[in-house]
Amino acid sequence: MATPPELDAMRLAIAVSARGLGSTSPNPPVGCVILALTGEVVGIGHHERKGESHAEVRALQHAGDRARGGTAVVTLEPCNHFGRTPACRQALLDAGIARVLIALLDPTSRGAGGAAVLHAAGIDVELDILADEARVVLGPWLHALATGRPWTIAAWGHDGHRHQPLNDTTLTQLRTDVDVILQDGGQVEEAIPGAHGHHTLHLPNDPLPDSDDPSETLTALYAAGARTVLLHVAPDTIDRYAKANLIDRGLVYLAGQEPEDLADPAAVLIPPGLRLTSIGRADNWIRIEAIPRFR
């Protein structure tokens, strides 16, 4: 059983993991907090981009000697393989960590990953700690892994009558959480240029060929290393993705201050297959979120 301070630490780890959104792909955005034997937070770390230290290593570096005998609280199972960086489960053992709390297992480890090795080494390992809350950040990455295509956000403006392009401010805000932006005509760009480091994403220089099947486009983006994509496209393209059940989150920015501005009964706010999940105000807009109806 995780104690209330340990749950607090997991929520902190989940929050800091979001610093890796838009830059860690194809790796997951992970956060880690180290609690000393006395229970105080002595280390915080997140994964920034592929080829750089994992969250556990950064948190352990931060903690130094204070990690000995302490607890590591991590949003995803520590890795068990030597890739471009040493295995995190070894770093945890070397630092003398006594207890490890994990929110979500790494589906690529198939039960033989860091958690199993740590347990076999005599570490007190607890799984499934605030798993649903950790999915708030890791959900899109896990979904991409499970489906072999990036998680998609479709965003558009709406003036009460028809779709409109997003304004620059909104587009700038949306860029920070995704890997790439797909425009009409198949043009792809890294959402924040250079965020993933050099030679991590293998995006095509030329526009992706226009396919009747949008899943082909998404499969190509996944192969290029993208795990999240912002669809910044025209209404008919959004409809094609919606019909293929390929929109994971819809974001609508509805303009119009007066009721009569919104009076077109034929106006379609969100494509069929989506349902509203949250609505709030954003400057002079109404910001509407929708997700697939059957998921």
Ligand SMILES: [Zn+2]
């Ligand atoms: Zn690792």
